[in-house]
Amino acid sequence: MSIQSENTFQAIISHAKEYGFVFPSSEIYDGLSAVYDYGPYGSELKKNIRDYWWKSMTQMHENIVGIDAAIFMHPTIWKASGHVDNFSDPMIDNKDSNKRYRVDHLIEAKADQLTAAGKSEEAATLIATMEALLAAEDFGGLKKLIEDHKIVCSVSGTGNWTDVRQFNLMFSTEFGAVSDNEEDNKVYLRPETAQGIFVNFLNVQKTARMKIPFGIAQTGKAFRNEIVARQFIFRMREFEQMEMQFFVRPGTEGTWYQYWKEERLKWHLSLGLPATKYRYHDHVKLAHYAKEACDIEYEFPFGFKEVEGIHSRSDFDLTQHQQYSKKKQQYFDNDIDESTGKPYGNYVPYVVETSIGLDRMFLLLLSNAYEEEVLTKEDGTTDTRVVLHLPAKLAPVKLAVLPLTKKDGLPELAQQLMRECKPYFHCFYEEKDAIGKRYRRQDAIGTPFCVTIDHQTKEDGTVTIRYRDSMLQERVAMSALKDLVMKEIF
């Protein structure tokens, strides 16, 4: 029985803070908007998710290898990828309708009106002025131009505008200590990890002697200067991605797209997460690089939201890099094409991408795990416990070792068990407070197994293992414990 209150999300955020999973960044300085830090248990959980993903990609697929590319990359990469151009347009908002316009679209529409009214000369002047101002990045001038021509919002009909702003979602900084010209030294913090894979495509293919089809996996931080970043760690300005780019022969991308679409959902379900909380969302409107795209969505407390994306990116990225870098990004395919009897030969591979947000996966697990459970005690009274039903293989702490008392040599036996298990998985030792209280503390951080050492342990070498989800207890040999836990977390 669970209390699914409407404040579940709030409760999860509080719990994450109270038990050392997630803290607001720079909290003693009032925090930094949409930036969060992971605490002792949070960093363990996050690392476990990352490791599980990494292993499922690289270790479990012989044709997938990993890399770890730098966050700084050559500025031209972002021109080639389309990130610079697609987000360099100045925008303006109407304060009454809250509708946002691209400044050039707004002014061009006005020019069209003028032309239609027979004032084509005025229209031409307007366009020329606009282009000069855009080239000079004179945002004040652009706003004035809009106001001077009494351009109004088509929804509200008013000319109540905000200032003109440039919404580039990439963070930039200067590269190198001495700078004569800021633009020359401008570098971006990567807005996605994928490009680090694309630009290393040939390095990896050659050195790891990979044959198509093959994949390159990477986890790492990415940065986006989101206009609105909210919902706890769901949308942050600094976040971590786990991406895999799968390079395939042109013409086979549809099959591989289907394959990874299904494979990735299976990965989620392999963690024991409920299928009913998942759904696919196929994209109708596609990004500039995409051929096919879908999201794997999960039902968070605030609704169905994207956790992972699977995109068929065609040869867009490699072709762009080939063009901008003037280095061929081709692969020679020695396999025989049955229709011609000859090798497939040189081509730019197509790419199917799987891209999952690590922080979103973290929030997903926390949302799924959190429960305020009502317990009915033997005397009929009720009690509640807060428990995180995290998958055992991802839990920050796997085993809590708890001597029933701190006397009679029980701590010594418990320490012996600690020494035995510590090298294999994360253990936690505690002898303070009543046993029930210690169980509850472990429930709150999602520890799947607690072990109690009592007086009987001294006589027959058995201990009590207590399971987090069922709260059931069993007597098992202390010597069997390590293997018992190992079996559950692998």
Add this chain to the structure above:
RNA sequence: GCGGAAGUAGCUCAUUUGGUAGAGCGGUAGCCUUCCAAGCUUCAGGUGGCCGGUUCGAGCCCGGUCUUCCGCUCCA
């Protein structure tokens, strides 16, 4: 970015019209107990988000700012 709401101890919240802040839970140290948050004792923890204004006096009134949540917008 626009609109709405909120910010008091680690968490959840009190503090009746302005008079220099309390509780429960949690934490800590110890006693006692020993299989599901028992009890007793000890201690720690807040310049009321921050800055300014009004006032003899501000957690409370006013302005600004930061942060968070909700709706809209955005999300290559």
